[in-house]
Amino acid sequence: MTDLDELTQSLARNLKRLRLERGLTLDALAARAGISRGMIVQIEQARTNPSVGTVVKIGDALGVSIPTLLDFDQAPAVRFFPPEAAVRLWSTEAGSHSLLLAGTEAPGPLELWHWRFMPGEGSDSDPHPVGTTELLHVTTGVITLTLDGADHTVPAGTSAAFESHVPHGYRNDGAEPAEMTMAVSVPGISR
Structure with a gap:
């Protein structure tokens, strides 16, 4: 699996998990983020690599950072970013x-x-x-x-x-x- 494939999979998993944790429907998140419901479905199914602007809008709508959308590990007391x-x-x-x-x-x-x-x-x-x-x-x-x-x-x-x-x-x-x-x-x- 390429790095891009791993990022796409992480984004798909995290977007769905965060959306459900917040009790948001696909339509509600789409409205909050200002993007189409179809785009959110494609991202959650790892069928697309969205633009940076789209990822930023989703992060803003969910109240999370881009690294949170792309990463699935729990953060230790100190996280290093090589x-x-x-x-x-x-x-x-x-x-x-x-x-x-x-x-x-x-x-x-x-x-x-x-x-x-x-x-x-x-x-x-x-x-x-x-x-x-x-x-x-x-x-x-x-x-x-x-x-x-x-x-x-x-x-x-x-x-x-x-x-x-x-x-x-x-x-x-x-x-x-x-x-x-x-x-x-x-x-x-x-x-």
Whole structure:
């Protein structure tokens, strides 16, 4: 079984388990996540590899992190995330990519990411649930953070914190690759 097959199987198992634990029907989860019922059925049956955006919407609707959706093991007191466990969830042919480095539920999903943007590339995100906060730290280059239509320049060595319940995105307008580390904290939902 390939890594992608294992991720697809884990996502299928965890999505169904989490949906049932929360007492959500397929229709209720679809409405909450803003995706079709058919897509949820396909994911639960491991018949599709959904986009990052779809996985994020499902995680937000369930109030869990992406690592929780992709992992089925119970967490020990300390969980280690070796480099080979990082999950690449977004990439372009030019070499831009994101790596999900680690995640936990405390009290809601908390994720740690590494992003790399090649010159001229970027990634947009749909609004997250109200109360979601993102922290980013640019390690190389300059990242342009767009938040609710306004651009903000974040040079290397600078960090930014913002509420991400509005449309937002990141891009590299420079001539060299740019990299950032980002943490995303999503509020827990009542079960």
